[in-house]
Amino acid sequence: MKMMPLVRGWKTELAPTPEQITLFMKGCGTDRFAYNWGLAWNENVYLHNQLPHERLKNPSSIDLHKELNKLKKEKFPWMYEVTKQAPQEALRHLETAFSRFFKRLGGYPNFKSRKKHGIGSFSLNDGVTVYSDHVAIPTIGDVRLKERGYLPSNHVLGATVSYKAGRWFISIQAKTAIPVKIIEDGCSGTDVGIKHHHATVSQQTIDSKEKEEYTRDITPQIKQLQRELDFLDRKISHKPEGSKRKELMKLKRQRKYKRLSDIVNDSNHKHSHYLTTTFSKNCIERLNIRGMVKNHDLARQIQVRAFGEFGRQMEYKAGWYGSMTMYPPEGMRYPSTQRCSKCGHVLEGDERLGLSDREFVCPRCGFRKERDLNSGGNLCAVALSYRAIRKAATRPNNQTWRREVTSPTQGLVPVDETSNKPEMAQECGLRV
Numbered sequence: 001m002k003m004m005p006l007v008r009g010w011k012t013e014l015a016p017t018p019e020q021i022t023l024f025m026k027g028c029g030t031d032r033f034a035y036n037w038g039l040a041w042n043e044n045v046y047l048h049n050q051l052p053h054e055r056l057k058n059p060s061s062i063d064l065h066k067e068l069n070k071l072k073k074e075k076f077p078w079m080y081e082v083t084k085q086a087p088q089e090a091l092r093h094l095e096t097a098f099s100r101f102f103k104r105l106g107g108y109p110n111f112k113s114r115k116k117h118g119i120g121s122f123s124l125n126d127g128v129t130v131y132s133d134h135v136a137i138p139t140i141g142d143v144r145l146k147e148r149g150y151l152p153s154n155h156v157l158g159a160t161v162s163y164k165a166g167r168w169f170i171s172i173q174a175k176t177a178i179p180v181k182i183i184e185d186g187c188s189g190t191d192v193g194i195k196h197h198h199a200t201v202s203q204q205t206i207d208s209k210e211k212e213e214y215t216r217d218i219t220p221q222i223k224q225l226q227r228e229l230d231f232l233d234r235k236i237s238h239k240p241e242g243s244k245r246k247e248l249m250k251l252k253r254q255r256k257y258k259r260l261s262d263i264v265n266d267s268n269h270k271h272s273h274y275l276t277t278t279f280s281k282n283c284i285e286r287l288n289i290r291g292m293v294k295n296h297d298l299a300r301q302i303q304v305r306a307f308g309e310f311g312r313q314m315e316y317k318a319g320w321y322g323s324m325t326m327y328p329p330e331g332m333r334y335p336s337t338q339r340c341s342k343c344g345h346v347l348e349g350d351e352r353l354g355l356s357d358r359e360f361v362c363p364r365c366g367f368r369k370e371r372d373l374n375s376g377g378n379l380c381a382v383a384l385s386y387r388a389i390r391k392a393a394t395r396p397n398n399q400t401w402r403r404e405v406t407s408p409t410q411g412l413v414p415v416d417e418t419s420n421k422p423e424m425a426q427e428c429g430l431r432v
């Protein structure tokens, strides 16, 4: 069987001893210090270059590390307590941040603050060895793992140790290979929302019957946790600044928030795995985040559910498992919620579904369906009309989908032979 090489990450919890926790804290402190030190240097160069002088070269992470090493012995001797990789990697991250800024992919890098951003993390690029029940980290020693049995022990490229809500985690990057397989059949469309986290409509072929499903309803749990978080927020704001009680409650808040994001992550991972390993073509909704931010409560709900992350998972997992992830066409927004998934009629004006309308009723053909499933059905039709979209995708700059995996179209009836599908592709503004 053909294997595909790839680099992937595994994140798991550590069970450090109190001495190891102290060393971890020092590692994170060194990372923060080196990053801020390098940022101050870079900032001077950046400001200098704004003025009409002769331009200076922006220092690379290697230049900065050399400078830092010169100063280390006299000015920062405490740095010797942690591995030299911690500042080295921090400076490398800084370089990435600046190059992203210069390419206009990200904002100007910010100083890291213990108070504002928390304890943080530090990275290592060499010398990490993984055993069955512990990892060996340079200058820190053997740290026990809380879970066992799934970490790779060969070809480890690097690791990052991070702190979250009173717990320590390690993320390990390693080279691995997975068997290449291509999933041949089936299309699915997934609508994401607040009432139903994911609503999926799938179809094995154009003629087969649609299958409808929701993921496990996590809404009650999310709502309950958010109520508890709000309550804690109010209590924290009444406690005096710097008191021990306040710190304890902040930790409690972090734990609750971690629990909330764990629930969401679990659901997103399970569903993206299911979709990418079951169907050859998956269409997911493109969220109009900017439009939604106007409604604050909605914006908060959307943010907590990490739908952007779900899309990212759908893309990389499609690459792993040999399926394809696509989005409805960009530019003219595809009205998946307002369109009848049976006859293609689009609701306009007063007919349009509001936020609270749970059922879609088509005035043209009388078709009735649960709102999220109707939307899922429309997205599934986009996946089914893949061939039509593929033709249109030869236009320059058309990014109908971001990742194309070699995907045979056998098992699918060509789009032109069905009645409704080319019409739909035209509706989306595509040339067929």
Ligand SMILES: [Zn+2]
Pocket: 340, 341, 342, 343, 344, 345, 362, 363, 364, 365, 366, 367
């Ligand atoms: Zn209809």
